[in-house]
Amino acid sequence: MISSLIAKIIPYFPKPFVYIFAKKYIAGPSLSDAVNVTKSLMDMNGMSTIDALGEFVTTKEVAEHELGLCYQVLDSIKDNNLETYLSIKPTSVGLGIDFDYGYNNIRGLVAKAKEYGLRARLDMENSPYTDMTLDAYRKLRSEGFDNVGVVLQAYMKRSEADVKSLIDLKPNVRLCKGIYNEAPEIAIKDKQGIRDNYKKLLDLMLDNEFYVGIATHDEELIQYSLDALKRRNLPKKQYEFQMLLGVREERRNSLLKLGHPLRVYVPFGDDWFGYATRRLKENPQMVTHITKSIFGIGK
Ligand SMILES: Cc1cc2nc3c(=O)[nH]c(=O)nc-3n(C[C@H](O)[C@H](O)[C@H](O)COP(=O)(O)OP(=O)(O)OC[C@H]3O[C@@H](n4cnc5c(N)ncnc54)[C@H](O)[C@@H]3O)c2cc1C
Structure with missing residues (x-):
């Protein structure tokens, strides 16, 4: 209460x-803070994904500022040879202003990442942007960008259909519970219901050659995932665990010690x-x- x-x-x-x-x-207000956090994760055999904070941008001026930051992240990853990739919030680079405008900005980033031999991922925001984000992802893949991943949210009732619709692409998908406050008509609201759907989606992905980013701090789901991986005897190139900076760091370190690939979401910036x-x-x-x-x- x-x-x-x-x-x-x-x-x-x-x-x-x-x-x-x-x-x-x-990580801190500046990109060098995210670089330093990534280097310390790499010392523990961990990886990161860097996010320049900013979202729900409504003007092209601000979108271009955010875009510039994302290019700086890519340059810095390359210059410092970091085990990381760029996480892109689609609306922060203009997807909510206009699809073509936002898509071209995202495409430019993914193309630059590809030129550098790096990856990028489209984060998933709230439901008004789910279709647009998945459309952008599919369009990137149809243009030959295989260095990009996307995110699906277990609380969304549509996610099972989305997983099925992506099977042919053998995609790289981060699976998380979902963080935004969505209506009960489109989202599962009870905790156990979300967990059960997470398990179902995870199994579906693992059985269909997705590369899965298992993004959760929930012990029940971590245990379920460890069992699901073991049952299938999946190689380490097929999955990774993902956690947020500052959350359950002891559990994160214990997964690293067990030899699991693990990536930490490292946001930086004033926003x-x-x-x-x-x-x-x-x-x-x-x-x-x-x-x-x-x-x-x-x-
Ligand atoms: C790498 C990564 C990327 C993500 N990307 C997205 C995305 O693109 N779109 C999206 O909608 N959501 C995203 N999320 C957020 C996600 O959807 C969940 O809201 C968040 O991970 C909490 O869910 P949980 O599975 O950890 O379970 P929870 O039930 O929320 O947490 C399980 C346990 O973890 C601990 N815990 C969780 N959060 C915190 C905290 N903030 N501080 C301290 N302890 C905590 C507590 O012990 C808690 O009991 C991402 C999460 C991760 C890990």
């Missing part, structure tokens, strides 16, 4: 206050507020931290 109330009001807290709790989820407030809302410890801070406990 208190938890959901705090989750609702957190976007209205002063930014410097939110930043105290948010900073563990973000951290939307990303960080979503993370804070899903953090079960958030209420304790905030209450302690408000009442000065532990100072």
Whole structure:
């Protein structure tokens, strides 16, 4: 009750206050911060994917600024020889302004990544952009860009049909639960229902030669995935685990120690507020931290 109330009001807290709790989820304000975090993950045999924070852009001016940042990320990955790729939020480079405009921006990035021998992934945003994002993905693949992946969300009722429609492409797909607040008509709302769908989609993907990014911190799903991989005796080039920076780091390290490929989502930039407030809302410890801070406990 208190938890959901705090989750609702957190976007209205002063930014410097939110930043105290948010900073563990973000590499820092600049690209060099994301590079340094990636290098320290590589020291542990881990990998990253770098996201220049920014989303739901409504003007071409801002979209072009975001696009410029994404090109800088690609240059930096190449120059530093990093085990990472670029995560692209489609609306941050203009997909929500106009499909052709956004597509051309995304295509330019994916083409540059290909020239450098790198990969990129289209993150999945909220439901108004699901079709456009999947259309952009399919169009990129039809143009021969096999260095690009996409994301499917287990809470979306449509995702099973989407998996089936992608089978022919043998795609590289990140499977996550989904983070946005979607209507019950199109999204599964109960926790166990989302988990069950995640398992079903994972099995479908693994049985159909998808490369799967298993993106979850949920122990039940991690265990299920480990069993599913073992049952199929799948090689390491067929999957990886993925986690968010700052979340369940001990579990992340234990998966790395077991020799599983594991990638951490590393966001950087000044535009951290939307990303960080979503993370804070899903953090079960958030209420304790905030209450302690408000009442000065532990100072
Ligand atoms: C690499 C990666 C990329 C993603 N990309 C997308 C995307 O493109 N589109 C999209 O809609 N969603 C994306 N997500 C978010 C995802 O959809 C979920 O919202 C998020 O991962 C939480 O779901 P969960 O499976 O970890 O389960 P949960 O049930 O939320 O979490 C399981 C457990 O993990 C711990 N935990 C989870 N979150 C936090 C936190 N913030 N702080 C502290 N502890 C926490 C808690 O112990 C919790 O009980 C991504 C997630 C990952 C890991």
